[in-house]
Amino acid sequence: MPAARLILIGGFLGSGKTTLLQQLARRLSLRGRTVGTIVNDQAPGLVDTALLHGCGCCVKEVAGSCFCCDFRAFEEAVQSLIGLGAEIVLAEPVGSCTDLAATILQPLKDLRPDIEVAPFTVLVSPEHVREALGESESEMHPGTLYILRMQIAEADRLLLNKIDLLSAPERADLTGLLRGSFPGREVGEISARSGDGIDVWMADLDAGGDAGAHIVEVNYDRYAEGEAALGWLNAIVRLEATGPEADFFPPAMEMMERLHRAFREHGAPVGHVKALIESGGEQRAANLTDLDGGIVTMDQTPLRGARATLILNARVQMPAGILETVARSAIHGICGRAVRTPATEFRCLTPARPEPTYRYRAPGSSGCAGGPQ
Ligand SMILES: Nc1nc2c(ncn2[C@@H]2O[C@H](COP(=O)(O)OP(=O)(O)O)[C@@H](O)[C@H]2O)c(=O)[nH]1
């Protein structure tokens, strides 16, 4: 009997990984399974961690490096969840990472035969399908587009997500394009938000199948270039009401709108901009995943209190220094009569060249320790 089962859910920034993790954790818990989750980022201060905590999930954060470049930290996080009783571990890698079949799944299968590894599912956002397959123009940096393509190419299971936004013909069209480009690959359709299609996908995972079977030949120079094109910002802002209490939701939205305007002015494609505001044990979230789209909020009710914490994560195609200036100005802009910001923690960076701990060149090959060739 395996110690636990690992389900890794990949996909580009904003493709819906955390939303699916939440859905999956809830469904598995209802089936009586003990679930642990792992999120990953280049720096601490993650909206996803706070969101999963907010849903009552047991969550570990691997921060400061992606799973593939710090395999030990990933394995330790898995082990510590197993130690806490997790039967199923759900993990979400950084949305700009690829080559995970070679750097995570194959090493894990080789080094931890006690862990059953589920087929690697990769989520695809509808707006990315044609761009990734070279069927439409893209504002994305060519290196970032390359990452998106590699992520899709290495999946064991592809899931077209956000089907609630698509008409039936659009769905059929995009799924057909993915199937045509990756013959023989399972391509499913889900809405991580509404839950549509998730049971079908879970049944497919339960049926088993190989994990990390599609090792692709990733060019690490292009991969590094694609990641370096993105500015990366994690900020934690402490907000205080200037009076006895304030509604913190409007200033958080105003900050998002200011950011959106600034990214438009810079013509900077957005990977993902997430804000989470917490006060008195309650949360409100706001997301932007497309420069031409709008800011998405699920709950717009007031969030009243004397104090709040605002977590901001932004991955935007612009130099990190400019991203920091833009974000500081947007945060400064929400200080006014109702709210002040007594403290802000900023981490702003350009992702370093990926140097994986392991890189297996073929399924089942062993002893291939070391960085990229
Ligand atoms: N309409 C729609 N939006 C979704 C769906 N799944 C995720 N989203 C939204 O896409 C944004 C990014 O989702 P998230 O799970 O954070 O993506 P991640 O960056 O891949 O973890 C959020 O605004 C989500 O609410 C979906 O199935 N339908």
Ligand SMILES: [Mg+2]
């Ligand atoms: Mg996420």
